[in-house]
Amino acid sequence: MTRDRRSANPTRARRWLRTMRARDPREAHRAATPLELLFDLCFVVAVAQAAAQLHHHVTEAHLGVGLLGYAMVFFTIWWAWMNFTWFASAYDTDDVAYRLLTLLQMAGALVLAAGVPAAATSYDLTVITIGYVVMRVALVAQWLRVARQDATGRPAGIRYAVGIMVVQAGWLVRLALPHPWDYTGLAVLVIAELLVPMWAEFRGTATSWHPGHISERYGLFTIIVLGEVIFASLTSIQSALSEHGVSGQMLLIAAGGLILVFTMWWIYFMGPDAALSTPRIALLWGYAHYLLFAAVAALGAGLQVAVDVAVHRAHVAATTATFAVAVPLAGFLLVMCWLRRLTHTGLAHPSLMVTGAVIVLVLALATPVLGVGGVILSIGIAAAATLTAALVATHRDGVPHPPPEAR
Template structure:
């Protein structure tokens, strides 16, 4: 909790800093944003629209990551920082409203692509400006901020503006180029300057955004059956969809998250920065994207199972929607495998094999009834968890256990620090 003197200024965090309610409030707008990305792809489920949806997701992810990093060095519940967060929330809300129209602008309103681009640019500028104000004596960070503005913000923003003047494939490809330049610039120039002061806070923030994405997969189940009778096949499909989401949750939080946090806490200086950039900023994007694609598949599957007037229970999914449920899971599994590899150099044959198989199974899914395909996917996710648990390397379990201990020690140290601070304050009074 910020003190009275901290209410009107930016306040630095410390090693034991945890996620604040202000950051949880900030994440609410991204719940809606991710839902809108799913709706964007569901409206026209083609390969091109899937690519366009991933481009939009990558831009939204960058907006979220900017303030995940900033919230690790500046308290989000301080007065000045909270004002910035609410301002960014307002801008991102406008961005989210434009997402369904970003490739198919509806006449009669504001130009959605341009509004999207200008609001995205405003978020990036607010991020850099707040970072600059928060670090008056940090020359390394300010050098990095200038480099980021010149290479990672200005050129991509210009390309986004250019792409907004086009429609269809040209627009998506130009925006994809902007995203590639943005991410590549951060990869090349983002090795120094940035700070991760609290590993626990940083890992927890990314765990929360994974929860938000998984929540979208569950919401998609409900949206898919809205307006239809709740039948036995609908209940079965909903149960299978929930089992898929639960399996992804367990894989990430029991096998991946704790080990990554433990490794992050072990590192210091620029090594910690590079690991945080690679593992969390870059490798968590395909992980979240996998959940969003899976949500798209679940939404279409549940709709088809529920809409008995237009579909038969024996009818399979078609086109991209046939690939989406398993394809999204496959992307998630490969992202988890990449995180484990980056964390401890551990290759997981189970996750790699399962991920590749899920990505390639689309043509077979198109020959199986939709309900059966979803049930088989739930079984495949469960089987992957069991096999990974049995064949996982011993070091992964040790890392997980050590992470739990280190988290408890940090929390205990933080509480002890707070107790000493309170005692000193009482003594001063």
């Protein structure tokens, strides 16, 4: 009886479980889906947790512990997000099975976020590993669907499924390793994670990700992380104002922070979309965003440290607070310079970004003279001046365009 109903209405069955087929990489008007945006929101919770822990450690003068924990935690967040994003760009069937497996990955992301404080403070990766494995098992199920249903993508699907499962087994084994072998295991597993896409994509037919869709997804996640910076900074400023009232230093930090967020947004979206013309360029471009996303979130933590120093509730020197803003900004500018050169888009004189990075680092040294607020505002003005110079130079010399085959 049930079999007869399904055969009588095949279109209804297809809505519940569609055949996993690669989407056309030349598909017009390809945009991020509401499900992808909801997925991003789960990850920004984890990003916020990582930035909060970095803020706490820097404020308490535990810089080494904080940076190592932040880099370690942020990798797991970024890598899980990146793997889903590229898979969805190639194989978004949007059927019930796809949505439920995505929901499972979102649940894993929230478990991962819950484990961030323990990982960032004591390097206890137990909860993070559980959340991470949940996410990766769901992705393995997606790749196995590809291997079964898409003849063209079968080789890559099998390689991805096998590679991910082997590495995830390694993450579970790492939990049992004694110290310091657990650190060695972590380094080995990070390298192994990065190698899986290289092995899967370059040993046969590459997956048919959509260049425009990938560029949009990364841009949207950049905006979300910038939004987290605004929210974290606003929360910190509100807390300081409720305890100490309005001060000149606080106003300068708020103004400088706003200029920084707006300038970073403009620099990222200046010029045409990235020309991801080859799998090699796309892989390098995608990997480099780990540094870019981490720098943006770390700048938010730095602004919070600056607020704490301004109201005398931090245990670090004022210069440390300004460097906590200047270093992430300099890193952002340098990564953006490299990304634009890699994809040949949107920047006439990359040296301007390098010069801007040097200037903001030098300005941090002026903290004893200008104070924390004065330096933060000066760094914001320097970043805006860097953007202005880049816009003028690009307009004067013409924006470099990608080759025809890349568009």
